[in-house]
Amino acid sequence: MPEEAGFPPAKRFRPGCGPPGGRVLMLLTAGSGSGGRRQQPALAQPAASPYPEAVERQRRSLPIFPARGQLLAQLRNLDSAVLIGGPVFSGHPGVPHWAGGDRSREQDLPGYCAPPRWLPLHAGPSPVCLSALCPAAPRLPGGPQDSGLEVLAVQRVSKTQAWQRAGRAGREDSGICYRLYTENEFEKFEKMTVPEIQRCNLASVLLQLLAMKVPNVLTFDFMSKPSPDHMQAAVAQLDLLGALERKDNQLTLTPIGRKMAAFPLEPKFAKTILLSPKFHCTEEILTIVSLLSVDSVLYNPPSRRDEVQAMRKKFLSSEGDHITLLNIYRTFKSLGGDKDWCRENFVNSRNMMLAAEVRAQLRDICLKMSMPMVSCRGDVESIRRCLAHSLFMSAAELQPDGTYTTTDSRQPVAIHPSSALFHCRPACVVYTELLHTSKCYMRDLCVVAAEWLYEAAPDYFRRKLRATRD
Secondary structure (H helix, E strand, O other), X not given: OOOOOOOOOOEOOOOOOOOOOOOOEEEEEOOOOOOOOOOOOOOOOOOOOOOOHHHHHHHHHOOOHHHHHHHHHHHHHOOOEEEEOOOEEOOOOOOEEOOOOOOOOHHHOOOOOOOOEEXXXXXXXXXXXXXXXXXXXXXXXXXXXXXXXXXXXOOOOOHHHHHHHHHHHOOOOOOOOOOOOOHHHHHHOOOOOOOHHHOOOOHHHHHHHHHOOOOOHHHOOOOOOOOHHHHHHHHHHHHHOOOEEEEOOXXXXXXXXXXXXOOOOOHHHHHHHHHHHHHOOHHHHHHXXXXXXXOOOEOOOHHHHHHHHHHHOOOOOOOEHHHHHHHHHHHHHHOOOOHHHHHHOOEOHHHHHHHHHHHHHHHHHHHXXXXXXXXXXXXXXXXXXXXXXXXXXXXXXXXXXXXXXXXXXXXXXXXXXXXOOOOOOOOEEEEEEEEEOOOEEEEEEEEOOHHHHHHHOHHHHHHHHHHHHO
């Protein structure tokens, strides 16, 4: 877009780089918006103004108004645009008025454009706005890259990270940074941190690239190129979830894959929500996925361990952690989010409120897809079946010696001490994540039946069984 005197230019994106589900993304950042005005030939004439005369005069006096026609022309031609300036807000929260651009002026755009998504970007967005702007990334694994497992591993920092932290410690004033390791240990650290994209599960990344119709995703030019094995593992996961198909030798999304891409979630959780109407438990699954999408809603002060366990007993479920979290959330909502109750029961009220906001956002997405909002009431088995059908790749079986191994790679794992199932030994479980410390621990577990897993992906488990026999 030609640069207006006093106005920053619009940022141009490559075709297809916008968010899925909308034609136009308008990010507004606070700016002065001041500067000289130079009249430009209008490219789109404003319709009759719906505003009172005084408001209309104010709109026309704004420094951005002369560029109105050019802005509308850009929106017709670009999938995504960034407008830098100071928006004027109306009585509608979060809707900018920019010179007529509010396991209500959308009629100025041509008919073939999908409704734009207005996403204000400023210094203090709410958690829900932030999650819409920046969809949640997958949890950060860092275990052995050839294990085939997504593992949350406790690792040493790199030398670069160590120096960066020292710099932050002295940001406001000079001082001393005390390191909790010896100089000899420091010298053993890696010089640079391995880029996250080379360590994390790439399923979410590939899903979004495919939703944006990026061609040849397997050869996409990442700044830090992940290994071919990681790329193929992500393709395999999306394929097992029913999100992929091949057309003309190219990977494309299936209808269910396109729906999965609309959720700002890991693919397995998006699939869990999409499966929930089949098991008549959409309301419950929305709650569980929301609770798993925020930082822990529970806290366990070590000095009050016995008191925590006594309080937690009334919510514990023998079916696992997902049902336990559901019990806690239901009580929290029935009491109107009482902060005193949260404090007494060692529940993080802030994270619970955030989970409620996330749930509302996910529910809105479901409603836009015309999904039925059904509840299983007290039928916990329906919830467990739904989790089994989406988290079947994260399953473990009890062995004769009392230990657990994962069903996919036969990796030895253990139940995390914080789990509701820590003192139990169910025959088969699915889990949300693995944490590697002294052992490889499963966290957020749900008791399932082995036959449910087989129902979810019979070909997958037949292949695993043959591989185990071989």
